[in-house]
Amino acid sequence: MSRARDASAEPQPKPLRKDAERNLRRILDAAREVFATRGLGATMDDVAHHAGVGVGTVYRRFANKEELIDALFEDRIAALAQLARDGLAHDDPWLGLVSFMERALVAQADDRGLKELLFDTAHGQQRVSHAREQMAPVVTELFERARAAGCLRDDVEGPDMPLLQLMLGTVVDFSREVSPQLWRRYLTIVLDGLRARRDDAAPLPVPALDEPQLDAAMGAWKTSLR
Numbered sequence: 036m037s038r039a040r041d042a043s044a045e046p047q048p049k050p051l052r053k054d055a056e057r058n059l060r061r062i063l064d065a066a067r068e069v070f071a072t073r074g075l076g077a078t079m080d081d082v083a084h085h086a087g088v089g090v091g092t093v094y095r096r097f098a099n100k101e102e103l104i105d106a107l108f109e110d111r112i113a114a115l116a117q118l119a120r121d122g123l124a125h126d127d128p129w130l131g132l133v134s135f136m137e138r139a140l141v142a143q144a145d146d147r148g149l150k151e152l153l154f155d156t157a158h159g160q161q162r163v164s165h166a167r168e169q170m171a172p173v174v175t176e177l178f179e180r181a182r183a184a185g186c187l188r189d190d191v192e193g194p195d196m197p198l199l200q201l202m203l204g205t206v207v208d209f210s211r212e213v214s215p216q217l218w219r220r221y222l223t224i225v226l227d228g229l230r231a232r233r234d235d236a237a238p239l240p241v242p243a244l245d246e247p248q249l250d251a252a253m254g255a256w257k258t259s260l261r
Contacts, residue, residue, distance in 0.1 A: 058088055061086040062088065063107060068085060069082050069085050070148030071148055074151050078100070079093050079094065111152070112153075118138045122134045128180040132180075136203075143207055175193030178196070182231075188231045191229060203218055209256050210244070212251070212255045214241065214248060214252075219241050223238075
């Protein structure tokens, strides 16, 4: 018997019934919304409730929350890597780097779960590590390209980027309820620090928090850490 015939004789996975396919889509859509707003601390019960299905239906599709996270965020990580490639394709080396940093922070601001996924290796560790490996060469090239053009200071390295994103992403979380665009102020300060030279400091696009806002942000931040 030929190999082709052997292969054709192997049982093929059955396509999902239409109702099962609808349930899967509802679960994934609900998980995307729940994790984006609450972070990865949300439970399978939360996802099931938001999807309007029983939690048993969720567990029939995904053995545990980590499996659901893997299914949901695989495309998120790929999209983030694409942002780095888009920055590299920009005609201006400096604007390409700025574009990547800004768009990556917008993605984190819009999706709380994405930030946790990027910096919490407890969730999908192998896949996230692989995604970082895929991104690192492109991000390093973004830095090298800007440095070669005389835009980036000489002592900045590619591995600085994850820490800069983590630092700015923390501002996103800290000020989310009080001043959602505050991260743009600190991104501008960071970018000024990354420049090889500048004639004058860039204007800050968002005002600093006043004392009541700072107190409110601190209170919300402490509550989120409990």
